[in-house]
Amino acid sequence: MKSIELPGGSQMPVIGLGTWQAKDAKLLGSAMEAAFEAGYRHFDTAFAYKNEDIVGKVIAGWIEKGLVERKDLFITTKLPMIGVHPDRVELFLNKSLKSLRLEYVDLYLIHFPVCFKYEEGKDIVVDEKGVVQTEPTDHIAVWRKMEEMVNSGKVKHIGISNFNRHQIARILDNAKIKPANLQVEIHPYFQNNELVDFCKEKGISVVAYSPLGSPGTNIFLKQSGLPSRDLPRLLDDETILSIAKKHSKSPAQIMLRFALQRGLAAIPKSITASRIKENIDVFDFELDESDMNKLKKLDKGNEGRVCALRSKGVIDHPEFPNRNELD
Ligand SMILES: NC(=O)c1ccc[n+]([C@@H]2O[C@H](COP(=O)([O-])OP(=O)(O)OC[C@H]3O[C@@H](n4cnc5c(N)ncnc54)[C@H](OP(=O)(O)O)[C@@H]3O)[C@@H](O)[C@H]2O)c1
Numbered sequence: 001m002k003s004i005e006l007p008g009g010s011q012m013p014v015i016g017l018g019t020w021q022a023k024d025a026k027l028l029g030s031a032m033e034a035a036f037e038a039g040y041r042h043f044d045t046a047f048a049y050k051n052e053d054i055v056g057k058v059i060a061g062w063i064e065k066g067l068v069e070r071k072d073l074f075i076t077t078k079l080p081m082i083g084v085h086p087d088r089v090e091l092f093l094n095k096s097l098k099s100l101r102l103e104y105v106d107l108y109l110i111h112f113p114v115c116f117k118y119e120e121g122k123d124i125v126v127d128e129k130g131v132v133q134t135e136p137t138d139h140i141a142v143w144r145k146m147e148e149m150v151n152s153g154k155v156k157h158i159g160i161s162n163f164n165r166h167q168i169a170r171i172l173d174n175a176k177i178k179p180a181n182l183q184v185e186i187h188p189y190f191q192n193n194e195l196v197d198f199c200k201e202k203g204i205s206v207v208a209y210s211p212l213g214s215p216g217t218n219i220f221l222k223q224s225g226l227p228s229r230d231l232p233r234l235l236d237d238e239t240i241l242s243i244a245k246k247h248s249k250s251p252a253q254i255m256l257r258f259a260l261q262r263g264l265a266a267i268p269k270s271i272t273a274s275r276i277k278e279n280i281d282v283f284d285f286e287l288d289e290s291d292m293n294k295l296k297k298l299d300k301g302n303e304g305r306v307c308a309l310r311s312k313g314v315i316d317h318p319e320f321p322n323r324n325e326l327d
């Protein structure tokens with residue numbers, strides 16, 4: 001498995017298994033087993049996904065059976081929105097480590113730059129008008145605590161997710177330990193070129209989330225009672241389909257290969273064994289210059305974004321990262 005080297009020499013495998021929206025112990029457990037069998041060693045979870053205990057149990061099983069050593073796995077988890085406060089970084093990291101049954105995680109990310117109001121036992125506090133309640137946050141103070149977590153040995157690397165360029169630059173200007181990674185939405189319809197170039201220039205590795213355009217998100221929104229919209233269907237895109245046909249690969253494999261050839265890692269989520277296998281089978285072919293150019297032209301900029309958190313209250317927070325898109 002190819003990997004991206006992080007500061008200090010650790011290796012982040014370029015394909016990882018995403019686990020958002022996978023909360024059923026049986027389904028996620030068998031998905032992780034299928035992934036392990038297919039060669040995945042990189043797993044992406046988050047406190048907010050409410051599945052760290054499932055992920056942790058499966059990993060503990062592999063280690064106990066001697067199938068893998070801890071050092072050969074790459075586990076990412078994330079500080080939730082209710083934790084983006086210096087007093088809560090260690091609290092939430094400890095909760096994650098306990099659920100994951102791990103002594104350390106390889107990568108700990110601040111999930112989102114806005115701090116949601118914290119009330120014990122709640123993920124989100126919403127008032128009677130449906131406005132998400134938030135709190136002020138100071139990214140530099142939070143980052144100091146993230147750095148302390150590295151020094152304590154509970155975390156190998158720290159990074160950010162969903163932060164914009166200005167927010168990352170401010171952390172870089174004040175950091176003792178620079179962010180090792182940015183995790184952000186990236187797929188052919190939302191290529192996020194400026195941000196990727198910025199991170200490359202600053203030596204920050206980038207992981208593409210929703211690398212297939214998150215085809216399950218609309219179903220999730222409908223099931224959660226949240227407003228859903230017509231999301232782009234990248235799996236049916238004519239250009240992607242024709243490149244897939246040319247290489248005898250699937251549309252998903254073309255999208256993942258596109259990310260890898262841009263120097264990114266990607267964390268496709270699936271609970272379907274055949275898809276999990278398919279998504280890591282992307283190392284035996286190469287997109288040529290003409291394929292790459294055709295795929296680059298599919299970028300729709302902000303129009304192509306799928307995972308946009310636009311809830312009332314969140315968009316009013318001073319650290320809401322995508323304000324310019326609302327203008
Ligand atoms: N940091 C953040 O804020 C953030 C936000 C979003 C996502 N993420 C991370 O990134 C991961 C991936 O993003 P995502 O889950 O939004 O979307 P995604 O990986 O782009 O798409 C996942 C969806 O595609 C389907 N799928 C997977 N492989 C396929 C294939 N080969 N052919 C056809 N369909 C396929 C899956 O269905 P089945 O599962 O039914 O097979 C699932 O519905 C997440 O799971 C999470 O770990 C992070």
